[in-house]
Amino acid sequence: MALVSMRQVAVAFPRRRAGVLNGITLDIAPHERVLVIGGSGSGKSTLLQLVSGVIPHSVTAEVEGTVTVAGVDTGATSVVELSRIVAVLAQDPASGICLPTVEEEIALPMENRGVDPAVIPARIDAALEAAGVTRLRTRRTTQLSGGEGQRVALAAALAAEPALLLLDEPTSMLDSAGVSAVRDAIAASVARYSPAVILVEHRLDEFAGRAGLAALPERTIVLGADGTLAADGPTGEVLAEHARALTASGCWLPIGNELDAVFGGVGGLDSPVVRAGLLALGRPSPRGEPEGAPGPAGDSGPKEAPRPAWSPTLLAATHLAVSRTRPARRTRTPHTPVLSGVDLDLRAGQVVALLGANGSGKSTLLLTLAGLLPATAGTVVGKRPGMVFQNPEHQFVAHTVSGEVGYGLPPGSDALVARLLDDHGLAHLADQSPHRLSGGEKRRVSLAAMLAHGRGTLLADEPTFGLDRRATIGVIGALRGAAREGGAVMFSSHDLRTVATLADRAVVVAHGRVVADGPVFDVLRDESVLAKAHLALPPLIRWLLENVGSDAGVLRALLALDSEVAVPAAAS
Amino acid sequence: MTVADSPLARRNPTVKFGLLVVVSLALLFVFEPLTPAVLYVVALLAVAAGSGIRPRLLLLGHLPFVGVAVGLLLVNALSRPGIEIARLGLLRVTEEGVEVGAALGLRTLVIGVLALGFVASTDGVRLMTSLHQHARLGLRFTYAVLAGYRTLEELPREWQLIRHAHAVRARSGARGGPLGGVRAFARAGFALLVVSLRRGERLAMALESRGLGLAPRTIWRPVALSGTDAVFAAASLVVLAAVFALTLPR
Numbered sequence: 001m002a003l004v005s006m007r008q009v010a011v012a013f014p015r016r017r018a019g020v021l022n023g024i025t026l027d028i029a030p031h032e033r034v035l036v037i038g039g040s041g042s043g044k045s046t047l048l049q050l051v052s053g054v055i056p057h058s059v060t061a062e063v064e065g066t067v068t069v070a071g072v073d074t075g076a077t078s079v080v081e082l083s084r085i086v087a088v089l090a091q092d093p094a095s096g097i098c099l100p101t102v103e104e105e106i107a108l109p110m111e112n113r114g115v116d117p118a119v120i121p122a123r124i125d126a127a128l129e130a131a132g133v134t135r136l137r138t139r140r141t142t143q144l145s146g147g148e149g150q151r152v153a154l155a156a157a158l159a160a161e162p163a164l165l166l167l168d169e170p171t172s173m174l175d176s177a178g179v180s181a182v183r184d185a186i187a188a189s190v191a192r193y194s195p196a197v198i199l200v201e202h203r204l205d206e207f208a209g210r211a212g213l214a215a216l217p218e219r220t221i222v223l224g225a226d227g228t229l230a231a232d233g234p235t236g237e238v239l240a241e242h243a244r245a246l247t248a249s250g251c252w253l254p255i256g257n258e259l260d261a262v263f264g265g266v267g268g269l270d271s272p273v274v275r276a277g278l279l280a281l282g283r284p285s286p287r288g289e290p291e292g293a294p295g296p297a298g299d300s301g302p303k304e305a306p307r308p309a310w311s312p313t314l315l316a317a318t319h320l321a322v323s324r325t326r327p328a329r330r331t332r333t334p335h336t337p338v339l340s341g342v343d344l345d346l347r348a349g350q351v352v353a354l355l356g357a358n359g360s361g362k363s364t365l366l367l368t369l370a371g372l373l374p375a376t377a378g379t380v381v382g383k384r385p386g387m388v389f390q391n392p393e394h395q396f397v398a399h400t401v402s403g404e405v406g407y408g409l410p411p412g413s414d415a416l417v418a419r420l421l422d423d424h425g426l427a428h429l430a431d432q433s434p435h436r437l438s439g440g441e442k443r444r445v446s447l448a449a450m451l452a453h454g455r456g457t458l459l460a461d462e463p464t465f466g467l468d469r470r471a472t473i474g475v476i477g478a479l480r481g482a483a484r485e486g487g488a489v490m491f492s493s494h495d496l497r498t499v500a501t502l503a504d505r506a507v508v509v510a511h512g513r514v515v516a517d518g519p520v521f522d523v524l525r526d527e528s529v530l531a532k533a534h535l536a537l538p539p540l541i542r543w544l545l546e547n548v549g550s551d552a553g554v555l556r557a558l559l560a561l562d563s564e565v566a567v568p569a570a571a572s
Numbered sequence: 573m574t575v576a577d578s579p580l581a582r583r584n585p586t587v588k589f590g591l592l593v594v595v596s597l598a599l600l601f602v603f604e605p606l607t608p609a610v611l612y613v614v615a616l617l618a619v620a621a622g623s624g625i626r627p628r629l630l631l632l633g634h635l636p637f638v639g640v641a642v643g644l645l646l647v648n649a650l651s652r653p654g655i656e657i658a659r660l661g662l663l664r665v666t667e668e669g670v671e672v673g674a675a676l677g678l679r680t681l682v683i684g685v686l687a688l689g690f691v692a693s694t695d696g697v698r699l700m701t702s703l704h705q706h707a708r709l710g711l712r713f714t715y716a717v718l719a720g721y722r723t724l725e726e727l728p729r730e731w732q733l734i735r736h737a738h739a740v741r742a743r744s745g746a747r748g749g750p751l752g753g754v755r756a757f758a759r760a761g762f763a764l765l766v767v768s769l770r771r772g773e774r775l776a777m778a779l780e781s782r783g784l785g786l787a788p789r790t791i792w793r794p795v796a797l798s799g800t801d802a803v804f805a806a807a808s809l810v811v812l813a814a815v816f817a818l819t820l821p822r
Contacts, residue, residue, distance in 0.1 A: 395737035
């Protein structure tokens with residue numbers, strides 16, 4: 001008998017015209033592992049919430065058809081009762097962990113199911129071991145990093161031995177080290193407990209990692225933009241068949257699948273067809289269509305204009321030392337700064353990427369440059385910069401999108417607000433609450449609201465974090481646009497493909513110092529710098545840097561690949 | 573001796589909490605200073621010896637209570653009608669006022685020092701588990717408090733983030749820096765409220781998806797309620813009664 005079964009399921013939310021899911025019929029067997037993909041808003045999360053019972057019990061929606069889990073109708077059974085069968089690992093580790101210490105957190109689901117207290121310690125150990133975090137057992141949960149928190153939440157979900165595990169973009173809020181740790185923990189834990197798994201993920205390139213397709217569940221379900229079942233079958237076949245459409249809808253496919261689809265090859269970077277295609281994309285070509293680039297390869301690549309060799313410095317840091325905490329008044333021992341001896345100049349028209357491992361002081365440096373933290377030593381000279389934060393929700397102050405963009409502007413700025421809403425594809429959302437938007441939309445609101453102030457320098461902390469590929473390209477366009485209009489831009493990022501596509505220059509921090517500062521491709525070619533900062537070059541970028549003759553060619557190829565993604569006209 | 577394995581830390585949290593409540597209630601009916609003064613000395617000695625709290629922390633912890641106590645003494649001494657014993661300009665100090673004020677101030681100190689000993693010797697999770705086990709506190713309430721406590725621990729960090737995110741968009745002041753003010757503070761407060769509410773919503777969902785509310789349930793590490801706790805409670809009550817009997821005027 002199927003573990004999960006849906007028959008003609010349709011879901012619609014109040015106050016929205018189109019249904020989110022339409023006519024979904026599927027069965028999932030015990031121990032089966034399924035990947036669910038689709039563009040933003042295609043109903044991936046809704047599908048998971050139907051299975052866990054959150055819809056219709058906690059979130060109001062009109063549901064047609066039937067959903068059963070282990071023979072139980074989810075519409076007639078409470079979320080708590082369903083938790084005997086279903087465990088959930090949510091996107092954000094911070095909101096999935098409830099108790100002050102790790103072992104109590106993992107014991108809780110077992111206590112709730114009435115597991116004999118005598119066997120609980122052994123099961124805590126087993127779950128922690130499978131997730132690779134045995135050493136965290138007695139730690140306080142507030143001290144965990146994102147990747148650690150997510151592995152503890154995974155151990156808590158599986159310790160109670162559920163028949164079904166729901167994974168809702170489990171790695172989208174993590175840095176690259178966190179992604180690989182959590183990916184390995186999921187693989188080992190699923191192998192140990194063998195529950196059925198439904199995985200929702202849009203960052204397949206990172207989630208699959210070097211193992212590629214082998215790291216993904218064997219079956220894939222694709223949801224179409226209209227909420228119907230667009231495909232259902234073996235992962236390899238489905239990805240090959242639907243790669244173009246998935247790329248266009250904003251999924252990050254494993255790089256091999258993305259390239260095969262673009263060039264019609266087999267084997268990704270190993271395929272001669274793909275290699276020839278990439279080289280052709282990199283060659284300068286007559287205006288318009290680069291040879292071999294299929295589809296709507298636009299000529300308006302945002303980074304194509306030749307950059308001025310010299311331009312005025314808008315913000316300069318000299319011998320800067322930064323530290324997270326304010327220097328205490330009465331202690332004699334000085335604070336050890338996270339970074340010191342930083343000399344930086346941010347120039348008009350230039351986009352600078354700030355790279356470094358987690359905890360290397362990137363955010364602290366940005367906050368200090370923005371004047372929000374006092375410098376421990378040294379000076380920052382220049383007009384007051386603007387800054388956007390990793391979580392856009394933290395900066396929202398208004399009840400509507402247009403109020404948000406107009407916040408802090410002098411009276412009579414309506415025309416400016418209207419133009420910004422238009423430029424960033426937000427005009428149709430002007431009256432909505434900023435909190436109700438998708439991740440990509442929230443990010444665009446936060447950028448537009450900061451750009452409204454025309455501060456000259458724009459600092460951005462992980463601006464593409466957790467976004468799907470379409471939203472990422474939108475952000476790339478917005479930051480590039482800010483530089484084109486004469487601004488200086490500095491952004492931190494873990495995503496080296498985005499860095500290579502967007503930045504002119506890269507600054508790398510490691511071990512409390514700036515270890516590299518130069519043209520982005522020179523920095524990315526420097527193996528010793530990458531090793532110092534624990535940066536792993538994605539295979540595509542590595543291949544392009546090694547094989548395409550010129551930096552301009554590498555950039556042309558990356559932009560042409562991005563043009564495969566259908567970006568709403570207004571977004572960039 | 574550390575805080576974690578001190579004699580008071582080994583006692584049942586519900587029993588300790590109950591005794592704290594009993595002492596507070598008993599002192600409600602005392603308006604002369606001798607009884608709370610003796611109780612304060614006894615409580616101070618017991619907490620210093622039994623809870624393993626560092627003397628410096630015990631002293632610093634007194635500050636807010638001493639502040640309140642002095643306030644109570646002054647207000648009562650200067651405002652209560654009765655026999656005048658001194659005059660400070662327009663203000664008269666009365667005998668009744670000094671007596672009642674001293675009693676109320678010392679009451680604050682007794683409850684304060686006991687609360688310090690309680691907090692120093694009690695783990696939050698053990699307290700909630702024990703209240704659920706021994707005082708029939710509802711399961712949902714118990715875990716809502718525990719999850720809320722975790723959110724509370726992260727509040728300062730969130731607050732700083734929000735203040736930064738707002739400050740960067742504030743209009744520039746005369747010196748080029750951001751303009752602050754009460755309204756900016758209120759807006760940040762509202763943003764913190766929104767962020768916290770959303771987090772609370774997600775925590776509630778997480779607790780449900782972990783099966784909170786299923787029956788029957790077990791408790792992994794139940795909090796012990798032993799004979800020693802009974803002796804401790806009885807001894808404490810005898811001391812309390814003895815102090816009352818010896819010090820209250822007949």
